[in-house]
Amino acid sequence: xxxxxxxxxxxNRGLWSRxxxxxxxxxxxxxxxxxxxxxxxxxxxxxxxxxxxxxxFVVINPAWYDHTMNLYxxxxxxxxxxxxxxxxxxxxxxxxxxxxxxxINGIRVVLLDxxxxxxxxxxxLFQIVVxxxxxxxxxxxxxxxxxxxxxxxxxxxxEPEQGTTSVMVR
Amino acid sequence: MKGAKVARSSQGRRVxxxxxxxxxxxxxxxxxxLVLVLLxxxxxxxxxxxxxxxxINYAFVADRWTKPGSGFFWRLWDLTMVVLAVIHGLxxxxxxxxxxxxxxxxxxxLHTVIWTAAVFLVGIGSYAILMFEKDHExxxxxxxxxxxxxxxxxxxxxx
Numbered sequence: 001x002x003x004x005x006x007x008x009x010x011x012n013r014g015l016w017s018r019x020x021x022x023x024x025x026x027x028x029x030x031x032x033x034x035x036x037x038x039x040x041x042x043x044x045x046x047x048x049x050x051x052x053x054x055x056x057f058v059v060i061n062p063a064w065y066d067h068t069m070n071l072y073x074x075x076x077x078x079x080x081x082x083x084x085x086x087x088x089x090x091x092x093x094x095x096x097x098x099x100x101x102x103x104i105n106g107i108r109v110v111l112l113d114x115x116x117x118x119x120x121x122x123x124x125l126f127q128i129v130v131x132x133x134x135x136x137x138x139x140x141x142x143x144x145x146x147x148x149x150x151x152x153x154x155x156x157x158x159e160p161e162q163g164t165t166s167v168m169v170r
Numbered sequence: 171m172k173g174a175k176v177a178r179s180s181q182g183r184r185v186x187x188x189x190x191x192x193x194x195x196x197x198x199x200x201x202x203x204l205v206l207v208l209l210x211x212x213x214x215x216x217x218x219x220x221x222x223x224x225x226i227n228y229a230f231v232a233d234r235w236t237k238p239g240s241g242f243f244w245r246l247w248d249l250t251m252v253v254l255a256v257i258h259g260l261x262x263x264x265x266x267x268x269x270x271x272x273x274x275x276x277x278x279x280l281h282t283v284i285w286t287a288a289v290f291l292v293g294i295g296s297y298a299i300l301m302f303e304k305d306h307e308x309x310x311x312x313x314x315x316x317x318x319x320x321x322x323x324x325x326x327x328x329x
Contacts, residue, residue, distance in 0.1 A: 042262075052291050069228075
């Protein structure tokens with residue numbers, strides 16, 4: 001592999017140049033796979049943080065949870081805003097894309113660890129990853145985006161109620 | 171190379187560590203990763219494809235976690251997923267940031283923040299999954315959206 005012949009690289013001083021140097025294209029298909037794997041992983045982690053906190057509302061106050069979930073559908077304080085609904089849907093699609101790519105490429109990483117000689121076919125393996133990603137992603141994207149063109153389902157936005165806040169201390 | 175030499179980049183190489191904590195984490199990332207492929211993709215399939223985020227509300231979660239038979243299964247699924255995902259994700263973040271943060275003092279501070287966040291997230295995540303109890307009164311007033319027409323009629327007299 002040509003990468004192993006390359007001498008060690010060093011970052012310049014300063015946070016920005018470190019970031020740019022760290023993202024620099026450094027050799028072949030593997031570098032792109034590595035970069036997308038890293039960025040998608042960080043994206044999933046950001047969402048995971050929000051998702052654990054919003055799910056925790058389930059044991060604190062059911063109305064808070066329903067409020068948060070209504071926001072996904074574009075309902076804020078009893079009014080409907082279509083751009084919010086679209087934004088959350090597109091974000092949902094981005095999340096699915098991140099998890100899907102990270103999963104398929106992660107399998108490739110593990111495969112190469114178990115079978116080091118597979119590095120010889122790494123270009124082909126990455127092409128398989130990209131093809132598998134799009135084969136799954138395109139129908140999923142259609143399935144997730146289509147409901148946006150029909151009006152949102154009937155909803156009731158419950159106001160946070162006094163008294164349910166103490167659900168935790170039963 | 172111009173400028174002062176500060177830190178070496180991994181340049182996209184995933185090198186197996188020699189031993190100790192880092193080797194343990196190397197194995198953990200691969201094993202938890204493979205388990206999470208199943209758990210996370212399965213979770214996305216159920217929530218986003220079979221159902222739809224717009225029908226998910228408190229009553230939906232309550233059914234999922236408390237239905238006799240399947241409730242235990244989904245709680246176990248979600249608990250495994252939250253523990254593995256938080257450790258896998260935050261250890262990944264640590265590995266990324268360790269390439270940028272090289273001074274020992276700053277690394278110590280960074281690792282402290284990251285592992286505190288991990289304990290916090292695993293804590294509230296597993297608390298929600300394990301301690302969940304259905305609020306029947308609330309569900310009567312706000313039933314599931316995907317079964318709304320039937321449920322609304324049956325609960326109406328109770329109001």
